[in-house]
Amino acid sequence: MRRPAPARLLALSAALAAAVALGGCAASGGSTEPASSASDHGGDEHGGSTATATAGTANEADIAYAMGMAAHHEQAVEMSEIVLAHDGLDERVADLAERIRDAQGPEIAQMEAWLEAWGADTSDMAGHGDHGMAGMQSEEDLQAMRDADAGDAQVLFLEAMVEHHEGALDMAEAHLEEGADPDALALSEQVIATQRAEIDEMRALLDELA
Template identity: 50%
Template structure:
């Protein structure tokens, strides 16, 4: 009668040890779970932040695209005029070809951005509703007619003079985008326009001096 309690005590102790072991195993598994969840969260956040940042644009970006479009289109119109004439120095026609080659793809890019942003290619009220100061260097219809009527060296000289002023206006507009724009690709394009057209301005001044 005295030994029986000892057996019960031993069995009870063994049961407690087994229960403790099971409890510890469960704790280890539970503790590991938050680490996996935390890692997944970081990856998801990294994956979603980058596209969002790349798509951000501002009113300055929209205005840059809307106003640079007709500016580039007029530069191509002027270049086509001079290329259609006889007696134009080769250096001038080569410059006109280079202007078309550079600004044609830029027109396509500007149009594509506006489409992606859900914006029209013209500002509200159209370009005619804006002060011409907002489109520096744009030629009037009368000035375009003067270029159309000119011939030979006179046409080449007029083209260079008009295109210098036109380029200077584009540089001013591009500088505004570099300062105020928030859409990185548009800011990069603006800087490219500044670099390219400033170099072309110097070339045109040299050509003017040689005529």
């Protein structure tokens, strides 16, 4: 018998509810029939999984994860671009922001390709960032980062991105418990490995720069 979902599944609950509410996303048996085969986008610079979706293996948790994590990644890309717009950043912070932007952009495309292949209704994806997902920053937080000078902006960026990454870890770990699609599960494992290392890197930078 399947064991009860752990408490950390609350990190995905809002996104899952939204995915189910869209209707038609999942078959009654919990799996979806893909509308078409996703094209293979290839792995990213971290050696991640391809965008090829396995027909008939996605369940509601996979759909919720892809929708939620795509929106989550979009904010990470936005934060990276905000801090990179400042002149005079510590070169290590600039390098980190570029790596986050360059890695997560392709992962967004990857997840969007899966959702299309799974036949998910993505018309409301733009609103998923407002569903209280773990680690998401408010518009006020983002504006403070825009308005700060380079020294303060990079500290705000590191603090916010640590929190943001920790939220992504919760979502990925929850997905590993409940998801079914092999490629989506591989991406969750990649997110966990990459973002844990980046959290350590950012905390070390904060100890020096804050």
